[in-house]
Structure formats: C-alpha cells, structure tokens
Amino acid sequence: MKMPEATAKKLIGDRPLEFNDLAFCQLDCYDLSEEKASSFISKGKFNVDASNRRKNPYPELFFENEGYEMVIELTKETARVINIVKRDNPDCGCY
Numbered sequence: 001m002k003m004p005e006a007t008a009k010k011l012i013g014d015r016p017l018e019f020n021d022l023a024f025c026q027l028d029c030y031d032l033s034e035e036k037a038s039s040f041i042s043k044g045k046f047n048v049d050a051s052n053r054r055k056n057p058y059p060e061l062f063f064e065n066e067g068y069e070m071v072i073e074l075t076k077e078t079a080r081v082i083n084i085v086k087r088d089n090p091d092c093g094c095y
Contacts, residue, residue: 003053005046008061012041012072012079019081022094026084029092030068037084040065041072 017038019027027037044065053059058073060082071083086092 002048003046003051003061005048008046008048008051009041011074012061015074015077015079017041017081018078023081023084025094026092029094030084030086030089032084037070037081040068040070044070 017034019034019037023037026032027034041063044063047062047064047069050062050069051060053061058075058080061072061074063070063072067087069083069085069087070081073080073082
C-alpha cells in the first residue's frame with residue numbers, strides 16, 4: 001500500500017525540520033535558504049515510488065519541486081533533510 005501525499009506531508013509537518021551536514025552544504029552550494037528548502041515539501045510533489053517508508057531504522061520520503069529532489073528521513077522526533085539535489089547540477093562537491 002502506497003502512502004498518500006497528504007499523509008507524507010502531515011508526518012513531516014508534525015515534526016521539527018532539521019538538516020544534516022550534507023544538506024547544509026547543499027543549501028550553500030545551491031544558494032538556498034532553509035525556508036526555501038522547507039517550501040519544497042509543502043509546495044512540492046511527493047514521489048511515492050522513490051520513497052522507502054519501510055527503510056530501517058528510518059523511513060525516507062522523497063519530494064520534488066522547482067528542479068530539486070529532496071530526501072527526508074523521518075525519526076520519532078524529527079524530519080531530517082538528508083539530501084538535496086538540483087537535477088541540472090547534481091554534483092556540487094558536498095560529499
């Protein structure tokens with residue numbers, strides 16, 4: 001059974017949003033603010049096929065918006081952005 005987009009957005013919205021070190025580097029590389037990246041979730045499209053809600057220990061949810069792909073890891077306490085990729089510039093040296 002696939003997770004509906006509204007459910008994915010609610011699960012993320014119910015938790016504080018955090019960014020890991022890689023995501024902070026990518027924000028800087030792509031000249032994005034945390035607020036702009038956060039809007040990719042609310043205004044973006046949930047990619048249910050790429051998402052892995054059964055990943056252990058934390059499910060990964062994928063979102064797409066404005067030419068970016070974002071991966072969010074759901075923990076019990078937070079929604080952690082773990083990767084941001086701009087489709088036309090996927091390698092910004094943040095590894």
